[in-house]
Amino acid sequence: MTVNARRPLGWAALVAALVAYPFVDRVLGFQTVHAVSDGMIYVLLALGLNIVVGYAGLLDLGYAAFFAIGAYSMGLLNSPVLGSPLYGHAWSFWVCIWIAAAVSALLGVAIGAPTLRVRGDYLAIITLGFGEIIPVAIRNLGDVTIEIGSWRPIERLNLTGGENGVNPVGRPYLPGVPFETDPVPWYFLILVIGAASLWAMNRLRDSRLGRAWMAIREDETAADCMGVNPISTKLLAFALGASFSGFAGSVYAAKLQAITPGAFEFQVSIMLLCMVVLGGAGSLKGVILGGMLITLFDRVVLTQTTFMVRALGRTLGVSALATADLTLWRWFFFGLGLVLVMVLRPQGLGGRRLSPAPIADDAEDPTSPDVASAPRVDAIPGWLRERARGGVAASPAILDVRGVTKRFGGVIALNEIDLVVPHGAIIGLIGPNGAGKTTFFNVVTGLVRPDAGRITFDGANLVGLRPNAVVARGIARTFQSIRLFQNMTVLENALVGEHCRLAATVPGAVLRPPAVIAEEARAHARARELLEFVGLGGKEHELARNLPYGDQRRLEIARALATEPRLLLLDEPSAGMNPREAETLTDLIGLLRRELALSVLLIEHHMEVVMGISDRITVLDYGTRIAEGPPAAIQRDARVIEAYLGTGYEQDLASRTSAS
């Protein structure tokens, strides 16, 4: 209660302080408003970079390129140097700032597009390459001469102002506001842009799009298999991150009245990265803090310390100290800061995210009270029931796989496999390790494209669809080795599952019209019901990586159910479970089929589980189907016993069944 009562008060105090600051500064004669405004521009840039680095987890080493594009868009459109028709019009700053943001966003997409197929550290180098090319291009395009032999189609063409840059740049115009003479209007202009950006970023983070970014950051493949389109998600991060730097760049150009290519070098990108890393990637408050600390350090601490060291040197008569200049060490300190933060506190000052999961060898904890209660019929979320009722079968089988073949080099991982899952059936898929079971799942879910064969889901072809499109059709999967979004909460994991069933776009996520609010409320309610159903009620706000092993398996199932599937692919769901837990799991699968008419394809090594609930079983060995039939027949099949079950199996199963 007291906390809630204090929060608006705290906000009011903050706003009052921010508004009062320039006037207090003037009265006291500090003259710091200019410097603070410049610092705020860099903080805004760091916040934009945070979308790319902190949320989407894409290390961008060339972010200054977007800053340059923003500044040059403003400069070239709103300066007389290159004969821009917009210069001198009262409204042109207010128009150019939007053009600058749009151009930056477009460039973000252009730079983002080729990087999408590239791994994380290669992507970083590519962004660095672009960050280098842009200033080089700006410098050189100030004086273009093309000479082919003696033919000169273009001679000394000036496109960008070259090394001299662009000067002057038009100021913004508002009636009665002295942008020409006074730093205070600039302060408020930047404050308003910064606050609006922060507001928008905060809302984006808590939207379906923000969750998708973080899911991509945590595990791109798993996100793809939960219905998040990695390509559009990454491009969106690049575009939005760039658009904020478009705002920052255009204000920078107009405030400084001059831009030169030297202001957008690699060092600027790294200083911004320092702000994000120091503050804590992914944390808005942290990045603001990091930005303020680094600006303060750069502009105040280094110079003031230099004065002090010199004074000390003069008093002591040490000439080395008396002439010292610590500002020459600034890049040394930035570098040292990056190393120290990454080694000592990789989550930054304000963040809790982005730290790696502990190596998971403590998977099975015998002491954990990890026995979930048996799933109950009445706990099944009502909406899931409704979904199940809604479906109309377009074909007799929900999944129909014919002649699917997949080769890896010379190895035939799958050899003309046929497999049919009738509506509402549970089909087991067994076989020795390396038989191709998981490859089969990967082929069905679109992770791996088959070399030959047909896959139809409810009458429609699946071959060639990306995993996220397959999920949207109604197939969800779990993974053999658990692939949760480790540094997201349990609730967020389930919400990512709903991603492809939600519709909010960027304007929706930022402006939150009633439809989006209702959609989010419904999504949260559904996620909570699902978590309750699988036995994770009360753990919504724990990080996924802190869950005990059995809970992680259950969360994977909840996340898969959140995609509203009609076919569920479970890859060894009872791996690492004790017999009791495996039994609970069997009950859960049976319940899903009985109550929701959900079809299930199950890879399993626990014979009690797979023989107990499967309608039919397919056996793979070395990529070939060696048997197919009801469990009883499979258990007696000579080839299956030889290849997989082993000769002692029947007696073993019989004795275990009689014992229990």
Place this chain on the structure above:
Amino acid sequence: MAWWEVLVQQTINGLTRGAVFALIALGYTMVYGIIELINFAHGDVFMLGLFVSLAWFTLLGATQTLTGWQLVTVLPLVFLLTMLTTAVLNVAIDRAAYRPLRRSTRLAPLITAIGVSFMLENVALLWKGPAPIAYPDVFPSVDILREWFGVDSAIFVTTKDLLVVGATIPLMLALHYFVSRTTWGKAMRATAQDRETAEAMGINVERTILMTFFIGGALAGAAGLIQGMYYNIGQWWMGYQAGLRAFTAAVLGGIGNMAGAALGGFFIGFLSAWSDQYISARWTNAIVFAILILVLVFRPHGLMGERTPEKV
């Protein structure tokens, strides 16, 4: 100069440039092969190699052009001392900035590598100042075609060109022998393939990584020394650009592939020399980066083939 003389001259330029890139690229590719880290600071180790070698020459009192017996005593000694210094520096960088992050995300050590790079550049800036430093002309420069063969040609080949090739090729051959024939080399190849299995087979992985950084640093030091003797100039920021070009070379050859890195180095050498001549020196950087981006996007395993045959 006739057009073919220009081409030959620029190709010779490319060869000497490429030899330096190749030595640096080998360090990149070895470290990447073994711990999957783009050692961003590697270019700056090369730059410090130039500065350190100058310091050793000065310490040994050899600041004039070396003559006769000095060429076979002082010069090898400076090679050894420089390579030792940068090798120890490279190992120290690994211990301080990368080793604590072995079990972290892939991007964490890349970020610290950038931090180290900035620190090294700043140290060099404060040590030698922002202006280019003059590197004494310690290696005798003789116009081979004219003075040895009496050929009057516009093409200019000197003993320095021979030095570059004569120092680089033996180093590469020694490295190849070390990696393919010795127990240490076998340990490095095994660790590069699968660190955990190598550890389970009794290989001391941390010591193998240390050895990798040691060798990489030594090669970068040799490259710095060669660069200094050849061009007689050095600047605090030269490591950044050379490092990125060498990294491009390593990527072209298929990162982790040592023969590929060496060939990639020569390729980038030729390319940059030709670009300087036929397009414009001010566009060369953009062209090299454009190639880097295109290769990373379309042929991430390099131009030499699908998979890295000899991954270290």
